[in-house]
Amino acid sequence: MSRKHKKHEEHENHERWLVSYADFITLLFAFFVVMYATSSANEEKQKQFEDSIKMELRLSGGGGNTNRTAIEETMLELKMPLGSFPAKGGSGEAQDYVERSLNKSMGSDEKKNSIQDVYSDAVGVRIALAASTFFPAGSAKLKMSALGALDKVAEVLKSNNKRVIVEGHTDDTPIEGSIYPSNWELAAGRSSAVIRYFVKYHSIDAKRFISLSYGDQKPIVPNDTEEHRSMNRRIEVFIITDDKKAEI
Structure with missing residues:
Protein backbone atom coordinates (compact mmCIF):
# COMPACT_ATOMS: atom_id res chain seq x y z
CA MET A 1 0.00 0.00 0.00
CA PRO A 81 25.00 91.36 -1.11
CA LEU A 82 24.56 95.10 -1.53
CA GLY A 83 20.97 95.13 -0.32
CA SER A 84 19.19 98.47 -0.17
CA PHE A 85 19.73 101.83 1.45
CA PRO A 86 18.69 101.47 5.12
CA ALA A 87 15.29 103.09 5.55
CA LYS A 88 15.77 103.07 9.30
CA GLY A 89 18.81 103.03 11.50
CA GLY A 90 21.65 105.45 12.07
CA SER A 91 24.03 107.15 9.69
CA GLY A 92 26.60 104.41 10.32
CA GLU A 93 24.47 101.87 8.45
CA ALA A 94 23.96 104.41 5.65
CA GLN A 95 27.71 105.00 5.43
CA ASP A 96 28.31 101.26 5.14
CA TYR A 97 25.82 101.03 2.27
CA VAL A 98 27.32 104.04 0.46
CA GLU A 99 30.87 102.71 0.75
CA ARG A 100 29.91 99.25 -0.48
CA SER A 101 27.90 100.72 -3.34
CA LEU A 102 30.78 102.90 -4.53
CA ASN A 103 33.29 100.07 -4.10
CA LYS A 104 31.15 97.81 -6.28
CA SER A 105 30.49 100.37 -9.02
CA MET A 106 33.87 102.14 -9.18
CA GLY A 107 37.29 100.91 -10.12
CA SER A 108 40.05 101.52 -7.61
CA ASP A 109 41.69 104.29 -9.66
CA GLU A 110 38.39 106.02 -10.36
CA LYS A 111 37.42 105.96 -6.70
CA LYS A 112 40.85 107.14 -5.58
CA ASN A 113 40.80 110.11 -7.97
CA SER A 114 37.19 111.20 -7.50
CA ILE A 115 36.16 110.32 -3.93
CA GLN A 116 38.13 112.04 -1.18
CA ASP A 117 36.25 110.46 1.68
CA VAL A 118 33.00 108.90 2.86
CA TYR A 119 32.13 109.60 6.47
CA SER A 120 29.12 110.10 8.71
CA ASP A 121 27.96 112.08 11.71
CA ALA A 122 24.78 112.19 13.78
CA VAL A 123 22.85 113.85 10.94
CA GLY A 124 23.83 111.81 7.89
CA VAL A 125 26.53 110.48 5.61
CA ARG A 126 28.83 112.60 3.43
CA ILE A 127 30.48 111.80 0.11
CA ALA A 128 33.38 114.21 -0.36
CA LEU A 129 34.18 114.67 -4.07
CA ALA A 130 37.58 115.95 -5.21
CA ALA A 131 36.73 119.24 -6.92
CA SER A 132 39.94 119.17 -8.97
CA THR A 133 38.74 115.97 -10.64
CA PHE A 134 35.29 117.33 -11.48
CA PHE A 135 36.06 120.97 -12.37
CA PRO A 136 38.83 122.90 -14.12
CA ALA A 137 40.63 125.48 -11.97
CA GLY A 138 38.47 128.55 -11.34
CA SER A 139 35.50 127.03 -13.20
CA ALA A 140 32.11 125.57 -12.32
CA LYS A 141 31.75 123.62 -15.57
CA LEU A 142 31.83 119.87 -15.04
CA LYS A 143 34.57 117.92 -16.81
CA MET A 144 33.32 115.32 -19.26
CA SER A 145 35.91 112.87 -17.94
CA ALA A 146 34.37 112.98 -14.46
CA LEU A 147 30.74 112.39 -15.39
CA GLY A 148 31.06 108.61 -15.05
CA ALA A 149 32.00 108.96 -11.39
CA LEU A 150 29.16 111.41 -10.84
CA ASP A 151 26.75 108.90 -12.40
CA LYS A 152 27.72 106.35 -9.77
CA VAL A 153 27.15 108.84 -6.96
CA ALA A 154 23.75 109.54 -8.52
CA GLU A 155 22.89 105.84 -8.29
CA VAL A 156 23.49 106.02 -4.54
CA LEU A 157 21.09 108.96 -4.28
CA LYS A 158 18.48 107.16 -6.38
CA SER A 159 18.52 104.24 -3.94
CA ASN A 160 16.71 106.37 -1.34
CA ASN A 161 14.45 109.41 -0.99
CA LYS A 162 16.45 111.30 1.63
CA ARG A 163 17.12 115.02 1.50
CA VAL A 164 20.52 115.95 0.09
CA ILE A 165 22.66 119.01 0.79
CA VAL A 166 25.38 119.66 -1.78
CA GLU A 167 28.12 121.86 -0.33
CA GLY A 168 30.75 123.73 -2.32
CA HIS A 169 34.19 124.28 -0.73
CA THR A 170 37.34 125.94 -2.06
CA ASP A 171 40.85 126.66 -0.82
CA ASP A 172 41.90 130.19 0.18
CA THR A 173 43.55 131.08 -3.13
CA PRO A 174 42.00 134.36 -4.39
CA ILE A 175 40.08 134.18 -7.66
CA GLU A 176 41.88 135.87 -10.57
CA GLY A 177 40.65 136.33 -14.13
CA SER A 178 37.41 134.47 -13.49
CA ILE A 179 33.75 135.28 -13.95
CA TYR A 180 33.34 134.62 -10.24
CA PRO A 181 34.08 137.59 -7.96
CA SER A 182 35.14 135.37 -5.06
CA ASN A 183 35.39 131.81 -3.81
CA TRP A 184 31.86 132.13 -2.46
CA GLU A 185 30.40 132.36 -5.97
CA LEU A 186 32.74 129.68 -7.34
CA ALA A 187 31.74 127.19 -4.64
CA ALA A 188 28.07 128.04 -5.16
CA GLY A 189 28.38 127.51 -8.91
CA ARG A 190 30.01 124.12 -8.43
CA SER A 191 27.46 122.82 -5.95
CA SER A 192 24.65 124.01 -8.24
CA ALA A 193 26.27 122.35 -11.26
CA VAL A 194 26.34 119.00 -9.46
CA ILE A 195 22.68 119.33 -8.47
CA ARG A 196 21.67 120.30 -12.02
CA TYR A 197 23.41 117.20 -13.34
CA PHE A 198 21.61 114.92 -10.89
CA VAL A 199 18.23 116.46 -11.70
CA LYS A 200 18.63 116.76 -15.48
CA TYR A 201 20.39 113.52 -16.34
CA HIS A 202 19.17 111.23 -13.56
CA SER A 203 15.68 112.61 -12.98
CA ILE A 204 16.17 112.93 -9.23
CA ASP A 205 13.51 115.10 -7.63
CA ALA A 206 14.85 118.65 -7.39
CA LYS A 207 12.90 119.18 -4.16
CA ARG A 208 15.30 116.86 -2.38
CA PHE A 209 18.29 119.15 -2.91
CA ILE A 210 19.73 122.15 -1.10
CA SER A 211 22.77 123.99 -2.48
CA LEU A 212 25.21 125.58 -0.04
CA SER A 213 28.44 127.51 -0.52
CA TYR A 214 31.07 127.76 2.18
CA GLY A 215 33.77 129.22 -0.04
CA ASP A 216 37.08 128.88 1.79
CA GLN A 217 35.53 129.17 5.26
CA LYS A 218 35.47 125.47 6.20
CA PRO A 219 38.85 123.94 5.36
CA ILE A 220 39.47 120.41 6.60
CA VAL A 221 43.25 121.00 6.75
CA PRO A 222 45.37 124.17 6.80
CA ASN A 223 45.96 125.75 3.39
CA ASP A 224 49.73 125.55 3.83
CA THR A 225 50.68 123.16 0.99
CA GLU A 226 49.35 122.40 -2.47
CA GLU A 227 48.29 118.95 -1.29
CA HIS A 228 46.29 120.47 1.56
CA ARG A 229 44.72 123.08 -0.70
CA SER A 230 43.66 120.28 -3.06
CA MET A 231 41.99 118.49 -0.15
CA ASN A 232 40.07 121.64 0.77
CA ARG A 233 38.74 122.02 -2.79
CA ARG A 234 35.82 119.64 -2.58
CA ILE A 235 32.11 119.10 -3.14
CA GLU A 236 30.34 117.35 -0.29
CA VAL A 237 27.17 115.41 -1.07
CA PHE A 238 25.47 115.22 2.31
CA ILE A 239 22.67 112.62 2.58
CA ILE A 240 20.44 113.50 5.54
CA THR A 241 19.45 110.38 7.47
CA ASP A 242 17.96 112.18 10.50
CA ASP A 243 15.85 115.22 9.60
CA LYS A 244 15.22 116.01 13.26
CA LYS A 245 18.92 116.66 13.85
CA ALA A 246 19.50 118.60 10.63
CA GLU A 247 19.90 122.35 11.01
CA ILE A 248 18.30 123.07 7.64
Missing part, protein backbone atom coordinates in the same frame (compact mmCIF):
# COMPACT_ATOMS: atom_id res chain seq x y z
CA SER A 2 1.54 3.18 -1.14
CA ARG A 3 1.58 6.23 0.97
CA LYS A 4 0.86 9.65 -0.33
CA HIS A 5 3.66 12.00 0.43
CA LYS A 6 2.53 15.27 1.88
CA LYS A 7 3.80 18.29 0.09
CA HIS A 8 6.04 20.37 2.22
CA GLU A 9 4.59 23.81 2.74
CA GLU A 10 6.79 26.61 1.46
CA HIS A 11 8.15 28.67 4.27
CA GLU A 12 7.37 32.40 4.01
CA ASN A 13 10.53 34.51 3.94
CA HIS A 14 10.15 37.03 6.72
CA GLU A 15 13.47 38.72 5.88
CA ARG A 16 12.53 40.11 2.47
CA TRP A 17 12.32 43.60 3.97
CA LEU A 18 16.09 43.53 4.32
CA VAL A 19 16.43 43.68 0.54
CA SER A 20 14.32 46.81 0.29
CA TYR A 21 16.07 48.32 3.27
CA ALA A 22 19.48 47.63 1.72
CA ASP A 23 18.35 49.24 -1.55
CA PHE A 24 17.15 52.29 0.35
CA ILE A 25 20.43 52.63 2.26
CA THR A 26 22.38 52.29 -0.99
CA LEU A 27 20.34 55.02 -2.67
CA LEU A 28 20.67 57.26 0.37
CA PHE A 29 24.43 56.75 0.41
CA ALA A 30 24.63 57.56 -3.30
CA PHE A 31 22.59 60.73 -2.74
CA PHE A 32 24.95 61.99 -0.05
CA VAL A 33 27.98 61.14 -2.18
CA VAL A 34 26.59 63.27 -5.02
CA MET A 35 25.76 66.12 -2.63
CA TYR A 36 29.25 66.01 -1.14
CA ALA A 37 30.90 65.93 -4.55
CA THR A 38 28.84 68.91 -5.72
CA SER A 39 29.62 70.85 -2.55
CA SER A 40 33.32 70.09 -2.83
CA ALA A 41 33.40 71.29 -6.42
CA ASN A 42 31.74 74.57 -5.50
CA GLU A 43 34.10 75.12 -2.60
CA GLU A 44 37.05 74.43 -4.86
CA LYS A 45 35.82 76.94 -7.43
CA GLN A 46 35.19 79.52 -4.73
CA LYS A 47 38.67 78.95 -3.31
CA GLN A 48 40.21 79.39 -6.76
CA PHE A 49 38.25 82.62 -7.19
CA GLU A 50 39.34 83.94 -3.80
CA ASP A 51 42.96 83.02 -4.50
CA SER A 52 42.87 84.89 -7.81
CA ILE A 53 41.45 87.99 -6.11
CA LYS A 54 44.13 87.84 -3.43
CA MET A 55 46.81 87.50 -6.09
CA GLU A 56 45.50 90.56 -7.95
CA LEU A 57 45.50 92.57 -4.74
CA ARG A 58 49.01 91.36 -3.94
CA LEU A 59 50.27 92.39 -7.38
CA SER A 60 48.58 95.78 -7.28
CA GLY A 61 49.98 96.40 -3.81
CA GLY A 62 53.53 95.83 -5.01
CA GLY A 63 55.59 92.79 -4.05
CA GLY A 64 54.59 90.66 -1.12
CA ASN A 65 53.75 93.45 1.31
CA THR A 66 50.00 92.97 1.07
CA ASN A 67 47.62 94.72 3.44
CA ARG A 68 45.74 91.81 4.98
CA THR A 69 42.96 94.05 6.24
CA ALA A 70 42.32 95.39 2.73
CA ILE A 71 42.11 91.83 1.36
CA GLU A 72 39.69 90.73 4.04
CA GLU A 73 37.49 93.78 3.48
CA THR A 74 37.50 93.24 -0.28
CA MET A 75 36.55 89.58 0.06
CA LEU A 76 33.78 90.53 2.49
CA GLU A 77 32.37 93.02 -0.01
CA LEU A 78 32.45 90.42 -2.79
CA LYS A 79 30.49 87.93 -0.69
CA MET A 80 28.09 90.41 0.91
